Amino acid sequence: MNDILTPILMGIMLGGLYALISLGLSLLFGVMRFINLAHGDFVILGSYLGYGILTYFGFDPVIGLVISVPLMFGLGFLIQKYLMSRAFEVSSDTPLIIAFGLSLIIQNANQIAWTPLSRGINTGYSNASFFIGSLQFPVVYLLDLLVGILVMLLLREFLTRTYLGRAITAASQDKKAAELMGINSKRVYGYAFAIAMALTAIGGVFLGMTFPFTPTSGISFLTIAFGTVIIGGLGSMWGTFIGGIILGVMQTLGGYFFGPASQMLVVYLIVLIILAVRPQGLFGR
């Protein structure tokens, strides 16, 4: 009994991380119906930022977020304003191609800046563990879950309670109606992109504390984020969170029953089945 409890609890905590790195993807899809192919690379960029801040300035990467979050926020705003907004006017494929290009640029820039070697963010608490009963878990996994919950709740509050958040929500529910209500959709899209990027800065740091990463890791985490968002239903924050948990538990249980080599295969098969049965996701509209 205790045997199977370990992968389940690990999976739930891992799911918190998956939700965390997927929120930005989900937000952008919800607001702009745009699938950000560079999302995984943005997350890894966030990991490198955390790594760099720790290595060169000695700041704890969580404190380093004070620097990396505004940085990524600004970068997101600029990307939307100067690259994406024009691309959206051309056709719906153009932003996809631009995102793909950005993905390649970020990968190569990271290779140049950090070499292709595998890195990890190691802090004082990286190797610490805690116990639930007699079961032992890494502290970092608990942080993943707590921060995942916290960020999801904050994002939800922001989207439902603040002026800007409501405008973003309105534009995601009906762009034309939102514009007719005086919402400047270009501005809203700029902020949505900026917030999505700021979220990747947070996700990246916790990812870097949990797993080793290389400049080309983005693609595997993009795939995980896709899975998470597909399970949860694109554009719903709660759905994304639950999707992350389901994906995390599927992965650890898959590893438990079929061995670590097939754990991701199990995950993707389940995503495929969910897509076939409920294309809008479990919680999608």
Add this chain to the structure above:
Amino acid sequence: MVNQVLLKISNIDVFHGTFQALWDISIEVRTGEMLALIGSNTSGKTTLMDTISGLLHPVKGMMEFNGVDITCLDPYQIVELGITQVPEGRRIFPDMTVLDNLMIGSYCSCARSTRKQNLIRVYELFPKLEERRKQIAKTLSGGEQQMLAIGRGLMADPKLMLIDEMSLGLAPIIIDELFKALKKIRERGITILFVEQNVKRTLEEADKAYIFENGRVTLSGSSAELYEKKQVKKAYFGIDECEI
């Protein structure tokens, strides 16, 4: 104030991509008026509404509102100047509450200071919306959704309201209620430009009307005049003059 030209549209051509939907349209709306656009399906009424709202831009011609050139403005700038649209199909925000929908209506900076007062007025006009303020908008009935769409438009504190096919799919008794509400809105000094399919009803409610065919204005005049016109009778009431 009354009888001053509020919106002046001069000779505009509007395209959807390569398809020309409006040809050389000129329209004048005077302050305090209730003006109607009539026309069969696909004659370009919604296209004109969307052009006034800044969602589409004319390739030729000019639009002036309150003396300001609005030809090239974006939708949010148009709202700031005092034009709101209640769009065809209502287009309320389905997953938000009634109250949140109304709040989004007062998003523009021009309406923020008067928000409380406007909310009270909307609730006076449609008491049902106050009863249902916490309900998720998509669960409202069709008539209530239309009330919400109008209420949301009023929250922007407009000088001119564009209302597109308000009565579509609604029961006659509810349509009566909505037209009564439009009268009260008008009494508050808000000018109304509306689109309707029901010609008889429209001519009863409006002071003046423009008749659209295939993207062109083919007839215009006071409702009384149009009521007597042979073409209108034939085209829209399906009767010849001698039958009356």
